[in-house]
Amino acid sequence: MENLKNPLKKERYHHGDLRAQLVEATRQLVEEVGPDHFSVSEACRRAGVSTAAPYRHFKAKDDMLAAVLADGMQRHFEEMRVCVEEYPPATLDRIRALGRTYVGFAQREPGVFRLIFGSRSELDEAKAALIGEKRPLEIVEKEVAAILKREEIDEDVIRRAFLLWTFVHGLSFLLIDKKQKLDSMGVDIEAALEEVAVRVMQED
Helix, strand or coil: CCCCCCCCCCCCCCCCCHHHHHHHHHHHHHHHHCCCCCCHHHHHHHHCCCCCHHHHCCCCHHHHHHHHHHHHHHHHHHHHHHHHHHCCCCCHHHHHHHHHHHHHHHHHCHHHHHHHHCCCHHHHHHHHHHHCCCCHHHHHHHHHHHHCCCCCCCHHHHHHHHHHHHHHHHHHHHHHHCCCCCCCCCCCHHHHHHHHHHHHHCCC
């Protein structure tokens, strides 16, 4: 385990945004080797800076992971928020779009997805602060309420949104962990998203 506790000597950099470069290098390593095996020195090498450079922006290795976590959560939330806009309000098309977007993010960035929803206690504080502002489940609840013509997020809305979320969340992990070969099982992901949306949103 590496840490960044020594003070920096003053250095000159010819980079537009050193912090952003280090975060991107860290993100790449999280995707390649996972957060447990990410190396600060390798992130610095990829960013083209000295191993002292991170001190300018991060106190420790986990702070670099927390920055990747925050960036990932922001992008995940924004993708879900934007994906529904091309469909008419209060339609199942928007629910399906949310499901595709959720699963798609996990497949494109499985390392970041695991970092967001993993159990690293060192990142719990940063995660808790962000979850209070960026909760994908809230987007699902809003769309469910619109379809049901509910003015408030009541218990029924919460229940249905939770069912939708747990399905796509579990599906995402099945796909990125490759524990089940869904193709060989004859599972059509798009058809599954369609069926779950219909079943969960049908009137009781």
